[in-house]
Amino acid sequence: MPSPWHEFCDRATVKDNVHIPDGFLATPVWAALDLAAAPSVAYMARRAQREFDESRVPLLGVLGAFVFAAQMINFPVGPGTTGHLVGGALLSFTLGPAAAAAVMTAILAIQALVFQDGGILALGANAVNMAVLGVLAGYLPFALWGGGRFRKLAIFGGAALSVLVSALAALSELLVSGVKMPFPVLGLSVALFLISAALEGAITLAIMQALARIQPGTARVDHKLARSGWSRMLATVSLATLVLASVGVLLASAAPDGLERLGEQTGITSRMRTLIHTPLTNYRAAFLHSDNLSKAAAGLAGVALVYCACLALGRIAARNRSL
């Protein structure tokens, strides 16, 4: 029988993944992210299907089940606190980014349906955060430096970045949706995210080191990417964008509305003029007179625009198969 202390240790787990439930995100946010997730996840699934050939579906499913089960093995963090694996980065190191994104999406869907962890309308948001951004942020450092001298650092950094990027994306979606968080809470959550990120890095590194010993060759280093200069540059630029965006979110959460306050202090706001008048200013369709109708129309038009942009980007990405 486990002792009460043991039980407590099992409960005091660092929660490292934020699955947004339904009801938290504003309509334009969840709608836009659902529409953005649909083509990106479909593209990743198609790519995974090509790479793995369809008959190996069991492998992806069983490794998805592994990620679930891995949450039962606790890692000691400090007195009375434990953490567990999130797994997006580990999957991308061993299966490649496309298959990892497909498996993560399947995990999110099962979690939302069977375990009431994460919403259905918010599934797009969660998929963008964890299956697309999280997996890419985890994979890029590994793809760039995973085969060389900095292998350990690349694994640690990739896994840490993966958790940090997904958590910060979720946090910014909640803030954009108007969920109020006072400064101390915001600071505390960012500090927790940083701890979880470091923990995920350490756990993934421990597993990858053990895997290299018991089953060498499990990690999939993309040699094509390492050789091709153009792909390498694209990967570096994407990684830099993700890191800069994360730093931006961290700074923005430290000083909300900093830009507006700066504008007020320097007096720029009073002299500010809008150079181009767009038809959807302030999330309202200017040509409709009813307030509710104009907001709804602006929302729908915004969603349609986002969808078209995603579709176009998806097409371009599908044509350029070098990455």
Next chain:
Amino acid sequence: MHHVVLDRWSRGSTAVHRLDPRAKIVSLLLLLIALATAKHSVPLLAFELALLLAAGFCWARVPVVGALARAALVLPFAATFAGIAWLAGDPARGLSLAVKSYVSALAVLFVVSTTPLPTLLRGLEAMGAPRFLLEVAQFLYRYLFLISEEAQLMRAAAAARNASLEAWRGNRERFRAAGGALAVLFVRSYERAAMIHRAMLARSFEGRIPTLSINRFTTRDIVFVVLSSAIPWALRFVTAAS
């Protein structure tokens, strides 16, 4: 384990269980959108929808109290944010967040507890979701509990060798040991997948799980979709107007 409960509920034979999965998915989405886009009198609307769903659970002969308790799984997350909003001086918004997420989870639970997961995934496929992704999800669900049991066994084995978390010293070694345990679990899962694949090939698997086609959309399904989406939207407008 708790998953068995949901599986048992979903294998009932009431009229709700026999409905086409597509009808239930469409109704679910419409109800969720009605609740998510509501701005006025959200707690009252959520209460009315919860009553509607409770009636649905009774109709499907699913234990209402059990379902209400299970949907509360969403509450720790929701309550945290609701509490924060409360402290930030916006209790109405906090309450609205908590009830919206709870009733949404209850609605999802209604569909999942009246439709076996393979049928639900087949419904999603018929509605255009990528088949590859759904097959991965189906395999994931099928092997989830098997591999979780394996992880439990490894945990018990580690505890039997005194690998408890009670000792505060030797964190580094225990961390490495847990990493090793997960690496072993990963390799075992990988090999199990290869064995499953070979067994399936021997049974003439060609890359696609053959399924019986789902039933045709009947008048009963149409009536269900119309009623189950009209009532929440009507409630939403009436509640907002009053």
